Amino acid sequence: MISAQGLSHSYRTRFGVVEAVRGVDLEVAEGEMVGFLGPNGAGKTTTVRMLTTLLAPGGGTATVAGHDVVRERAAVRRAIGYVGQSSGGTEHLVSDELRTQARLQGLTAVQAAARTAELTAQFELDAFAGRPLSRLSGGQRRRVDLALGLVHRPAVLFLDEPSSGLDPQSRANLWDHLRSLRAQHGTTVFLTTHYLEEADQLCDRIVVIDGGRVIASDTAEALKSRIGGDVVTLETDRISDAATVVARLVPGCDLDTTPAGVQFHVAHAQRLLPELLRALDLADVALESVSVKRPTLDDVFLRLTGRSLREEGRPAPAPAPAAAPAAESESAGTETATETETPNTEVTT
Ligand SMILES: Nc1ncnc2c1ncn2[C@@H]1O[C@H](COP(=O)(O)OP(=O)(O)OP(=O)(O)O)[C@@H](O)[C@H]1O
Numbered sequence: 001m002i003s004a005q006g007l008s009h010s011y012r013t014r015f016g017v018v019e020a021v022r023g024v025d026l027e028v029a030e031g032e033m034v035g036f037l038g039p040n041g042a043g044k045t046t047t048v049r050m051l052t053t054l055l056a057p058g059g060g061t062a063t064v065a066g067h068d069v070v071r072e073r074a075a076v077r078r079a080i081g082y083v084g085q086s087s088g089g090t091e092h093l094v095s096d097e098l099r100t101q102a103r104l105q106g107l108t109a110v111q112a113a114a115r116t117a118e119l120t121a122q123f124e125l126d127a128f129a130g131r132p133l134s135r136l137s138g139g140q141r142r143r144v145d146l147a148l149g150l151v152h153r154p155a156v157l158f159l160d161e162p163s164s165g166l167d168p169q170s171r172a173n174l175w176d177h178l179r180s181l182r183a184q185h186g187t188t189v190f191l192t193t194h195y196l197e198e199a200d201q202l203c204d205r206i207v208v209i210d211g212g213r214v215i216a217s218d219t220a221e222a223l224k225s226r227i228g229g230d231v232v233t234l235e236t237d238r239i240s241d242a243a244t245v246v247a248r249l250v251p252g253c254d255l256d257t258t259p260a261g262v263q264f265h266v267a268h269a270q271r272l273l274p275e276l277l278r279a280l281d282l283a284d285v286a287l288e289s290v291s292v293k294r295p296t297l298d299d300v301f302l303r304l305t306g307r308s309l310r311e312e313g314r315p316a317p318a319p320a321p322a323a324a325p326a327a328e329s330e331s332a333g334t335e336t337a338t339e340t341e342t343p344n345t346e347v348t349t
Pocket residue numbers: 011012013018019020021038039040041042043044045046047316317
């Protein structure tokens with residue numbers, strides 16, 4: 001549904017050339033929900049803007065729903081929904097906004113009213129359909145944004161930070177809506193996020209971008225298993241006996257002793273624990289405590305990038321020096337005249 005090969009874009013600034021995206025390859029299958037994860041300045045927005053035809057690629061090629069993002073921009077725009085970061089509200093009523101969007105998409109007045117009713121029910125907007133957008137909560141506004149992005153039944157939905165700024169309950173509610181959207185309509189969803197939990201819980205696959213390059217692409221579970229498994233910590237005062245038992249049961253594991261006991265990595269701790277506890281008991285090793293810590297996506301991110309995605313306020317990478325090599329300057333993409341246009345599926349105002 002989304003396919004990109006060597007997609008790149010550089011911005012020319014008065015300080016030099018910023019290579020924002022440096023050869024991104026992507027494959028997203030029909031019906032997949034993919035999380036595009038990366039720290040500030042990694043190149044997420046620039047990539048999404050190229051895929052949604054808002055920005056001309058400086059290099060590489062991409063198709064969305066089978067249409068080339070450069071040569072078939074109008075067809076791409078018809079096939080996608082794009083929900084940007086929420087943009088506050090206007091005095092327009094929710095139902096009017098939905099109907100207007102439907103008319104803009106070419107539906108007749110009767111069809112637009114029917115589609116508005118359908119989306120109002122689907123996203124549980126009935127209670128506030130007659131309210132101005134400016135008087136909605138953040139979570140309600142996001143649901144309206146989603147409904148607006150789906151008016152024309154796009155095959156692919158791009159979401160930029162969908163739950164940014166939402167409280168946990170509204171976030172969980174939004175995730176439920178996204179899950180049922182996919183289950184009921186098979187919509188392909190490509191979302192950027194800073195929330196590791198969002199990517200973990202919602203997405204079939206996670207693509208990690210850093211420094212303008214894709215550095216990993218896999219399921220959350222597979223990414224976590226790259227960390228080397230769960231961390232098991234045994235607290236005991238019989239440290240060397242405990243270490244002997246662990247070394248026998250998990251040969252070759254990276255066993256550490258700590259002042260309070262031993263610690264090691266193992267792929268599936270829950271499968272090992274019964275046998276380990278029996279073996280420790282047989283060796284007369286009394287335990288104060290056992291703890292198992294599953295690796296998180298943040299551990300993965302730290303391993304991949306040397307940085308934690310939870311860190312806030314990291315500076316964006318500095319631009320390359322002004323005297324950049326000719327090849328880099330030539331690869332700089334041009335921001336086309338249409339860049340200020342929004343695709344006909346754009347819903348942020
Ligand atoms: N219009 C622009 N002009 C110059 N440089 C830009 C422009 N837009 C983005 N950049 C730079 O390009 C790089 C990638 O930015 P981009 O916005 O794509 O990253 P991002 O991963 O979406 O970041 P964030 O999570 O902070 O939104 C950054 O170094 C950024 O400073």
